[in-house]
Amino acid sequence: MIWQLDIILLPLVVICAVAAITVRDLFSATVLLGAFSFLMCMLWTEMGAVDVAFTEAAVGAGVSTAFFIAAVFVTTRRTKD
Amino acid sequence: MITPLENIIIKTICRLLIPFIQLFGLYVIAHGHGSPGGGFQGGCILAASFMLVVVAFDLPEAKRRFSEKMNNIFSSLGVFIYAWTGWMCLLLGANFLDYGILSKILPVNPVMARYYGMFSIEVGVGITVMAIMVSLFLDLVTGGKHEEALDE
Numbered sequence: 001m002i003w004q005l006d007i008i009l010l011p012l013v014v015i016c017a018v019a020a021i022t023v024r025d026l027f028s029a030t031v032l033l034g035a036f037s038f039l040m041c042m043l044w045t046e047m048g049a050v051d052v053a054f055t056e057a058a059v060g061a062g063v064s065t066a067f068f069i070a071a072v073f074v075t076t077r078r079t080k081d
Numbered sequence: 082m083i084t085p086l087e088n089i090i091i092k093t094i095c096r097l098l099i100p101f102i103q104l105f106g107l108y109v110i111a112h113g114h115g116s117p118g119g120g121f122q123g124g125c126i127l128a129a130s131f132m133l134v135v136v137a138f139d140l141p142e143a144k145r146r147f148s149e150k151m152n153n154i155f156s157s158l159g160v161f162i163y164a165w166t167g168w169m170c171l172l173l174g175a176n177f178l179d180y181g182i183l184s185k186i187l188p189v190n191p192v193m194a195r196y197y198g199m200f201s202i203e204v205g206v207g208i209t210v211m212a213i214m215v216s217l218f219l220d221l222v223t224g225g226k227h228e229e230a231l232d233e
Contacts, residue, residue, distance in 0.1 A: 050117040054109075057124040063214055066132045070221040 005046050013039045024079055026072045034065040095137035102130040110207040114196065120203040124210025131215050135222060149219070150213050159209030166201045178202070 016039060020032035037060030044053035106126035113119030135143045167178045175182035180198025181191040189197070 051119075054117045054122050058122040058129070062123045062129045063132070063218075066129065066136075066218060068219055070218060073222070074224040 001048075002046060006043075008045065009039055009043050013043065026068070026075070026079060030065060030068040030072055033068065034061050035049055036063040037065070090186075091137050095133055099130050099133055102133070103127060106130065106207075110203055111200075113203040113207075114199040120206025121210050123203075124207040125214060127207070127211040128214030128218070131211075132218050135218070140219075142223070147215070152216055152219075156212035156216065157210050159205045159207070159212065162205030162208065163202055166198060168207070170198075 013036060016032050016036040020029050020036060023029050024030065037056055039060060041053045041056040044050075044056060103126075106123045108123075109118035109126060110120055110123030114124065131143065131147060134146065166180070167188070167225065170176050170179045170182050173182045173185050178198075180195040182194075183198050184191040184194035187194050
């Protein structure tokens with residue numbers, strides 16, 4: 001546990017999570033969700049859970065971001081609500 | 082629908098990068114039982130390299146390199162490897178996936194038999210996860226229509 005890294009990472013995680021659900025552009029939301037996944041990956045590495053962090057980096061930041069981008073391409077880019 | 086884009090920089094960078102991504106995915110699968118990583122993560126990395134092919138080049142080019150038929154074969158092959166390893170343990174008289182008993186047919190002691198049993202499980206999981214992730218991505222990127230893929 002390195003509390004200095006915690007102080008840097010935790011506000012960034014909260015900012016990315018809140019921004020991903022409030023932004024109007026779906027593509028921006030996807031990119032923000034990828035950034036959230038990557039920050040969570042760094043947080044887990046810092047807490048010592050390397051295997052969970054590896055899964056988060058491969059699945060959360062890598063594959064699911066590509067899935068979301070492919071899904072955004074077949075829908076409209078801006079939300080209606 | 083992802084349209085093909087004619088950008089020499091993206092194509093060259095992807096052509097250089099994709100072999101290293103695939104090598105890293107194979108490394109993660111092969112070292113999954115001794116270090117962080119494993120079949121699921123390695124399969125996801127291999128699938129991500131295929132998605133990079135689709136994004137950088139176009140869909141027919143990607144399907145020419147890794148066709149839908151090969152994808153189906155790979156997705157069942159991984160399950161077959163996993164189930165076959167488990168059933169070999171059952172046939173030799175132990176529980177399902179109790180790899181230690183595999184030392185009866187492999188020329189190693191039970192500890193190393195467990196090691197190789199775990200390795201073959203990781204390979205099976207990696208192959209299936211790669212094929213299923215690629216198939217999900219192809220479903221999403223074509224909007225579920227699978228242009229020309231259903232004719233194969």
